[in-house]
Amino acid sequence: MNALSTVDPLFTHGVNGWGVVVLIVAIKVLVGFGALMGSVTLMIWFERKAISDMQSRIGPQRWGPFGILQTLADGIKLFFKEDLVPAEADRFVFKLAPYLALVPAVITFAIVPVGGTLHIAGHVVMLQIANPPMGILLLLAMSGISVYGVMLAGWASGSKYPLISSVRASAQMISYEAALGITIVTIVLVTGSLSTHDIVTSQGHWIWHWNVIRLGVVPFIIFWMAITAELGRPPFDVVEADSELVGGFNTEYSSIRFALFYMAEFMNTITMSAIIVTLFFGGPAGWIPNISHLRWVFPIIWFVLKTVIFCFCYIWFRAALPRFRYDQVMDLGWKRLIPLSLGWMLIVAGFLLRPAYGFIMAAMVMIASIVLGRAFVLGQTRETGADAILPIVGQRPLPPEVLRSWSEREEE
């Protein structure tokens, strides 16, 4: 026995059989990477096709049946475009940023269980690339890292709108990570383990055993909103709000670097859909018909089906919902989602110990929410906006002659 075998049965005999075990791991990594890349191509096509249907347009149709090869054509086109680096840019960081966006998107998918277990050459193989003991914490770590791609891209462009975008990205990411983390704690409390494999197996086969029902629907809704905000997808796409910031952080990017950002965004969408399925919808769980040699296929089909449903929901959001204003994004994150997720986690923790504690905790959360609600009302009735925070200087808006004299003074 060794430490690794407690989380993955593949390593029960150590890595002594270097050949077979290393080969299996390498195949898992290659197949996983290939499948993710392939599905990104399909996802871009799917999004463009679905959104054009929702907007009564035709959408891509030239390349391949139903335009399915459109992404490939776009990729080749982007590859051969001129690669520009702005004169004001910080060249090293400007070139580094797209990779910082892409790599976390790829790594996060490694902890998603896409199926049950297989027996290959006397080894038990889990159908997930890795099952590290830190498990679901890897998701939080990688979503924390992925913001650097956006932030540094915006800063390194040496341009105003991308800089605003990168400041927005950092603030938004910090705001929603707390709600995300607390919701994950709720799931970990019920599971008793951080490993994604355990989270999936503890959920059972039918929908009333899945976390979405077992925890009450609230954590699922909080998690979904928070993860959408972390992705920066509509309606939380203030980072690349095209009506305010041109293209946001990727305004100055062109050619293959732009393609990398684009790919990272869609890869993140797929990965987060898969994470939602893993955490709340039993992952690969579902009805399995009794066909002797094909039993392992059905969990994968269930997993893909559920993930596609969530990918479709993201496209649907983009078509249906208007973008939040930036202050609304902040309000929702700090004032609604964090208190709600914290209260719900306390209630779940109480019920896990003893139902009586659960009811006591629920009552306390009710009292706390009344106090909090009162605080919000008080906060809204007092002076808000810039005037309440900054010391007031003259009249607002400032008369033009005052502004002009200020700027002249600064030039001196």
Added chain:
Amino acid sequence: MLATTYAVPAILVFVTSALLILVGALGVISVKNPVHAAICLIMTLFGVAVAFVAQSADFLAAVQIIVYAGAIVVLFLFVIMFLGVDRNMQVSVEPLVGQRAFAGAGVVITVAGLITLMATSHWVTGATSVSGSALATGQGNVKQLGTAVFTTYLFAFEATAALLIIAVVGAVLLARRERATTNEEVSA
């Protein structure tokens, strides 16, 4: 476990993490652009996380990335970008007279102290590695860590939480000034 069974991978991991930590740390203090320094800091934090993983402290590694790399350095960058101090600083003039001499003396004393400590005494447990011990088995060491924090060190833990909350409330109080005058009074 890896450390005892396979020497070569363990050494490779150690060298990688040590290089990440050292190169990053030297970069933080030698690079002139603050944003580049922040990127070097991220590199150091990653190196420390790798070292944690090598010692089977998975939870600490994850927290290292989530809290330090994922939140604190993001806030550093946020402030750097907001204040617009991302220019190359003029460092030839000393703001405080003699601060370089003091800094040099501080470095010498700290390094000497560390080397003496390492040479003469053991750290808390005296062990050079925790991987493979009873702590490292099972699902990482989350359970042991949680038990320790909520039983043995409960008071220290709660006191830290209270201190952090006080800091947050204080920051909000400082940032939020009551208005002395109203718009009407100014315009009148």
